[in-house]
Amino acid sequence: MDLAYNQQYTEFRDELRSFLETHxxxxxxxHERGKPSSQAVAxxxxxxxxxxxxxxxxxxxxxxxxxxxxxxxxxxxEEFARAGVRMGHNGDNRLVPxxxxxxxxxxxxxxxxxxxxxxxxxxxxxxxxGSGSDLASLTTKAELDGDEWVINGQKIWTSGxxxxxxxxxxxxxxxxxxxxxxxxxxxxxxDTPGIDVRPLVTMTGEAIFNEVFFTDVRVxxxxxxxxxxxxxxxxxNTLKHERGGLGDPNQAESRFHDIVEIMKRETxxxxxxxxxxxxxxxxxxxxxxxxxxxxxxMRVLSHFAKDEEPGLPRWIVKLNGCELNHQMANxxxxxxxxLGVLYDDSAHLRDGGMWQQxxxxxxxxxxxxxxxxxxxxxxGERALGLPKExxxxxxx
Amino acid sequence: MDFALTEExxxxxxxxxxxxTNTCSIEIIREAAAAGxxxxxxxxxxxxxxxxxxxLVPEDFGGVGLGFxxxxxxxxxxGAVAAPVSFxxxxxxxxxxxxxxxxxxxxxxxxxxxxxxxxxYGVAVTEQIGRRDSDGIQAADGKLQGQAMFVLEGMDAxxxxxxxxxxxxxxxxxxxxxxxxxxxxxxTRSVAKIEFSNTPAELLPGSASSRExxxxxxxxxRVMLAADTLxxxxxxxxxxxxxxxxxxxxxxxxxxxxxxKHMCAEMxxxxxxxRAMVWYAAHALDAMxxxxxxxxxxxxxxxxxxxxxxxxxxxEVHGGMGMTDxxxxxxxxKRIGLDRQLLGAPELVREEAALAQGWL
Numbered sequence: 090m091d092l093a094y095n096q097q098y099t100e101f102r103d104e105l106r107s108f109l110e111t112h113x114x115x116x117x118x119x120h121e122r123g124k125p126s127s128q129a130v131a132x133x134x135x136x137x138x139x140x141x142x143x144x145x146x147x148x149x150x151x152x153x154x155x156x157x158x159x160x161x162x163x164x165x166x167e168e169f170a171r172a173g174v175r176m177g178h179n180g181d182n183r184l185v186p187x188x189x190x191x192x193x194x195x196x197x198x199x200x201x202x203x204x205x206x207x208x209x210x211x212x213x214x215x216x217x218x219g220s221g222s223d224l225a226s227l228t229t230k231a232e233l234d235g236d237e238w239v240i241n242g243q244k245i246w247t248s249g250x251x252x253x254x255x256x257x258x259x260x261x262x263x264x265x266x267x268x269x270x271x272x273x274x275x276x277x278x279x280d281t282p283g284i285d286v287r288p289l290v291t292m293t294g295e296a297i298f299n300e301v302f303f304t305d306v307r308v309x310x311x312x313x314x315x316x317x318x319x320x321x322x323x324x325x326n327t328l329k330h331e332r333g334g335l336g337d338p339n340q341a342e343s344r345f346h347d348i349v350e351i352m353k354r355e356t357x358x359x360x361x362x363x364x365x366x367x368x369x370x371x372x373x374x375x376x377x378x379x380x381x382x383x384x385x386x387m388r389v390l391s392h393f394a395k396d397e398e399p400g401l402p403r404w405i406v407k408l409n410g411c412e413l414n415h416q417m418a419n420x421x422x423x424x425x426x427x428l429g430v431l432y433d434d435s436a437h438l439r440d441g442g443m444w445q446q447x448x449x450x451x452x453x454x455x456x457x458x459x460x461x462x463x464x465x466x467x468x469g470e471r472a473l474g475l476p477k478e479x480x481x482x483x484x485x
Numbered sequence: 486m487d488f489a490l491t492e493e494x495x496x497x498x499x500x501x502x503x504x505x506t507n508t509c510s511i512e513i514i515r516e517a518a519a520a521g522x523x524x525x526x527x528x529x530x531x532x533x534x535x536x537x538x539x540x541l542v543p544e545d546f547g548g549v550g551l552g553f554x555x556x557x558x559x560x561x562x563x564g565a566v567a568a569p570v571s572f573x574x575x576x577x578x579x580x581x582x583x584x585x586x587x588x589x590x591x592x593x594x595x596x597x598x599x600x601x602x603x604x605x606y607g608v609a610v611t612e613q614i615g616r617r618d619s620d621g622i623q624a625a626d627g628k629l630q631g632q633a634m635f636v637l638e639g640m641d642a643x644x645x646x647x648x649x650x651x652x653x654x655x656x657x658x659x660x661x662x663x664x665x666x667x668x669x670x671x672x673t674r675s676v677a678k679i680e681f682s683n684t685p686a687e688l689l690p691g692s693a694s695s696r697e698x699x700x701x702x703x704x705x706x707r708v709m710l711a712a713d714t715l716x717x718x719x720x721x722x723x724x725x726x727x728x729x730x731x732x733x734x735x736x737x738x739x740x741x742x743x744x745x746k747h748m749c750a751e752m753x754x755x756x757x758x759x760r761a762m763v764w765y766a767a768h769a770l771d772a773m774x775x776x777x778x779x780x781x782x783x784x785x786x787x788x789x790x791x792x793x794x795x796x797x798x799x800x801e802v803h804g805g806m807g808m809t810d811x812x813x814x815x816x817x818x819k820r821i822g823l824d825r826q827l828l829g830a831p832e833l834v835r836e837e838a839a840l841a842q843g844w845l
Contacts, residue, residue: 090491469746
């Protein structure tokens, strides 16, 4: 057990701190919607130059070109959170690693440099109205016509499609193959004729997701990652990257401290919420859960740093992390009480309505990226070795 | 940065677990429960031979001088087999009290005996945590008056460390007190009511004007109970998974039903982070004094909550068999049940956590 970082990392952290002190004020606001502003693009460029964004992406594709080091990545996340400064990005956390691992040289040159600069923005075309948890049953089809794919069908839950320049999209190209072997991974621009994006307003009142309709959308034949019929395996590579990120313990800890501040600040009938033993006990229970997940995260990180597969401690991160975030938003709302149901630009609204947004959006994160129920199946089957449910067809 | 056990720590835990798996069978547990004998001397001697009782005792006093993390790993292993043997009070709380508050003479008299596994030490702290009924201990002129309940290992103890009404600690010869067994649901540890009537008591001088020795002893005890629950919980999850893979209904093993699979997944998801939490809390006792109290409180409270969930869910996965003495799963259910209440139930301990971070 050694919780200290060695000199290499303490120096790295010190440099980063002084960078953030000097330049932190140049960062764009935390929550920007739509295409990145010119300020955001300039900030990203500065971060790449200093190695705090696109850090491990090779230089020839516009990155900083450092060797992957999980502890450095962790320190970057910690210090940006601590300074309250917006992090940079790696282009797209799903697309870029996938193209780096599985794309052709030409695709890497074409896609990665503008993506990490924030000049090429992506959306993900996976889910369909009939294919959610059972994603591999998707039916959007692509047929080869000469040198072009012709795509017809519909996607849904497509985050950011209304602002995206490009889409990476799963389509069925081999209708006669078993479902997992009939899918291909295509990439194309969103201004291709035949694409119709219809924003899907969620319970928050905003359109974060979209429906995307494809009618005879023609895409050059070589805009495929991996081979025909290999798209499922290419995409799983992508999902692997997504699952790691949705339950970030650093974020949970900083949210927890925000709730403590709310409970010290807000009063009901003249009493601070934190002085009410019932509310306080609920807060302390959440703190226990948060700390357990924080230490679990340190354990997972230490495995990764030694190139070990963490196993169970990693499998539970998405399930527990998303649930914890939602419970914390719920706690904040309940601590605010009637103030917690104010909305929009109401008088007396607290923190700009952030907790109300989170309370709703965090429920979406429990569902998205593999629902809690799918997570429990995966934990049960892959980590605990319990048998799969027999297929319905086989029972009949 | 490496938040992980060292090779030596893994080997220590493997050797203790290996010994216990071979020795502490369900028959041993049943015998202990039937006889009301919660300190199996054969097990105690075997464990002492492995260095278990000397774990926290410095080398100068014949111990191995390891830390709380090592002690927590042992406690976890004991919980996993519901071992009927004194550990938390004898091997952890007593040495902590003696090291923090004992005089040189007291340390020389007692620490080597603890290290050798030659005596059982009870701990009586209900005066300071969860005083019930007519508890209450007064000290005057080197004599104690009053009663303490839920004295850890009270029936088997040779010596008892007693906290009085102001939190000073005393050593009392167990033959000088009146002991009454309190029969709990868990027969693998003994707790007793102890009555003092003008009983000679030896003050641990370092505790006379500071509550720190008392609190340090309680912190350490809480982390050990959390580790015990971790081990017992892991055992119950493991058994549930094995049962769910084997038991068939409707022509399928029940583990293929999502209802059962999800119960197993939920137990694993709740319990696995607890392992990291126990490690951290134990390490804080060893190396991070500023965080130690808060983490001990949270480990005790959180493991109590998760332990309760695991104990009931694992029993449900086993269906009717889970309720039976034939299967014996109930020994772990009860072990977790006792761990939860001793040295402060979760609600009380969380209030101390609030205090420890200046919220009150």
